[in-house]
Amino acid sequence: MRELVGPCKNVDAVRVVPHRTETHLRVHTTTTLLISTMHRLAPLLAGALLSASSSVALAARPFVVDDARVVDQGACQVESWVKSNPESKEAWALPACNPFGIELTAGMGFQRSDEPSSPAQRDYQFQGKTIFRPLETNDWGWGLAVGVVRHADINLRQNLLANRYFYVPISKSYWDDKFVLLTNIGGVDNRDEKRRGLLYGVGGEFYLTPRFMLLGEVYGATGFDRFSQAGVRYWIIPDHLQVDTTYGFQLTGANRTEWITLGFRFITKRFY
Numbered sequence: 001m002r003e004l005v006g007p008c009k010n011v012d013a014v015r016v017v018p019h020r021t022e023t024h025l026r027v028h029t030t031t032t033l034l035i036s037t038m039h040r041l042a043p044l045l046a047g048a049l050l051s052a053s054s055s056v057a058l059a060a061r062p063f064v065v066d067d068a069r070v071v072d073q074g075a076c077q078v079e080s081w082v083k084s085n086p087e088s089k090e091a092w093a094l095p096a097c098n099p100f101g102i103e104l105t106a107g108m109g110f111q112r113s114d115e116p117s118s119p120a121q122r123d124y125q126f127q128g129k130t131i132f133r134p135l136e137t138n139d140w141g142w143g144l145a146v147g148v149v150r151h152a153d154i155n156l157r158q159n160l161l162a163n164r165y166f167y168v169p170i171s172k173s174y175w176d177d178k179f180v181l182l183t184n185i186g187g188v189d190n191r192d193e194k195r196r197g198l199l200y201g202v203g204g205e206f207y208l209t210p211r212f213m214l215l216g217e218v219y220g221a222t223g224f225d226r227f228s229q230a231g232v233r234y235w236i237i238p239d240h241l242q243v244d245t246t247y248g249f250q251l252t253g254a255n256r257t258e259w260i261t262l263g264f265r266f267i268t269k270r271f272y
Contacts, residue, residue, distance in 0.1 A: 061079045061081060061092065061094060061263060061265075062081040062083060062092075062229075062244070062246055062261040062263045063203065063215055063217055063229060063231070063244075063246065064201060064203075064217060064219050064227075064229065065182045065183070065184050065201035065202065065203035065217040065219055066129075066145065066167070066169040066182065066184055066201075067135065067169055067171045067180065067182050067205075068131060068133070068134075068135045068140075068141035068142050068143050068169045068170060068171040069131065069134075069135055069141070069171070070098055070102075070103035070129055070130070070131055070143070071096060071097070071098045071103055071267060072098060072270055073098045073099075073100070073101055073270070074098065074099070074270040074271050074272045075097070075098060075267065075268050075269060075270045075271065076095065076096065076097040076098075076267075076268045076271075077095070077096050077097075077265060077266060077267045077268065078093060078094070078095045078096075078265065078266045079092075079093075079094045079096070079107075079263070079265050080092060080093040080094070080263065080264050080265070081244075081261050081262060081263030081264070082261065082262055082263075083259055083260070083261045084259060084260050084261075085257065085259045086257060086258065086259075087113060087114050087115070088111055088112065088113045088114060089111070089112050089114075090109055090110065090111045091109065091110045092107065092108070092109040092110075093107050093108065094106075094107030094125065095107055096127075101130060102128050102129065102130045103128070103129040103130070104127075104128055105125065105126065105127040105128075105129070105147075106124075106125070106126050107124075107125055108122060108123060108124045108125065109122070109123045109125070110122055111123075123149055123150070124149065124150040125147060125148075125149050125150075126147060126148050126149075126150075127145055127146065127147030127148075128145070128146055128147070129143060129144070129145040129146075129169075130143055130144055130145075131143035132144070135171045135173060135180075136173065137173050137176055137177050138173050138174065138175075138176060138177075139172075139173060140170065140171060140172040140173070141170075141171055142168060142169065142170045142171070143168070143169050144166065144167075144168055144169075145166065145167055145168075145169065145186075146165070146166045147164075147165055147166070148163065148164050148165075149163055149164075149165075163189060163190055163191045164188070164189040164191075165186060165187065165188045165189070165199065166186045166187055167184045167185065167186025167187075167199055168184065168185055168186055169182070169183075169184050170182075170183045170184070170185075171183070177207065178206070178207045179204060179205065179206055179207070180204065180205040181202075181203075181204055182201070182202070182203040182204060182205070182217070183201065183202050183203075184199065184200065184201040184202075184219070185198070185199070185200050186198075186199045186200075187199060188221055195223070197221040197222045197223050197224060198221060198222040199219075199220070199221045199222075200219065200220065200221070200222075201217060201218065201219030201220075202217065202218055202219070203215065203216060203217030203218070203219075204216055204217070210235075210238065211234055211235040211238060212232070212233075212234050212235075213232070213233050213234075214230075214231075214232055215229075215230065215231050215232070215233060215244070215246075216228070216229070216230040216231075217229050217230075218251070220251075220252075225250055225251070225252050225253040226250075226251040226252045227248060227249070227250055227251060228248065228249060228251055229246045229247070229248040230246065230247055230248075231244055231245050231246030231247060231261075232244060232245060239267065240266065240267050240268075241264075241265075241266055241267075242264065242265040242266075242267075243262075243263070243264055243265075244261075244262075244263045244265075245260070245261060245262050245263070246260065246261045246263075247259075247260055248260075248261070
């Protein structure tokens with residue numbers, strides 16, 4: 001996961017069923033935001049591809065339930081995605097490196113409301129993740145992730161984020177890695193709402209081919225709403241360049257909301 005539970009403010013309070021023209025406008029706005037984000041990441045992508053070599057496949061954002069794996073020691077990655085909500089748009093970029101056996105992430109998210117008078121929101125996320133039992137083929141593994149979010153404002157319940165959080169990722173491989181079961185359990189401390197909770201998530205990766213997979217998950221926190229996502233992921237360059245898209249929706253609560261995402265991930269070779 002990458003990113004985690006969070007009882008916080010939810011700007012997507014009311015689901016609005018758009019007219020066809022509004023849907024076209026949302027798709028156009030999301031595409032424009034993606035192009036702008038990818039333009040900023042282009043130099044990093046170029047460096048990653050020029051130095052690419054073999055790496056291990058990992059679960060990645062925008063999916064929330066995390067796996068018991070980290071990027072190779074001495075390597076780096078960038079997870080980036082855009083998200084279209086009924087009343088706002090998000091863009092995220094989370095660079096991470098593993099210098100000494102602990103994967104360190106430092107990134108940010110940006111949200112722009114569809115209401116012109118509403119100010120933009122920025123969140124800054126910092127996380128450390130380590131593995132105590134590596135996940136092997138037809139076996140299981142587990143680890144620990146701990147993180148903080150500064151200026152925690154952006155759809156934290158959907159994104160499973162909060163001011164402070166931790167979780168234990170536990171993963172189990174079946175049928176020679178054709179299916180990987182993902183489970184997360186942990187805790188979250190949301191100072192803005194003065195609430196704490198137990199976070200949880202269950203998901204799965206279904207490999208249809210070595211490059212193409214289906215993904216699904218359900219996640220939430222005690223005393224707060226539950227959410228679900230489903231989507232597809234494809235390796236453009238195996239183990240180095242990945243694209244995915246998801247559809248997510250709220251399972252509980254009075255005000256149901258939906259969203260779509262488009263994400264890219266780049267993984268480098270080991271630098272040492």
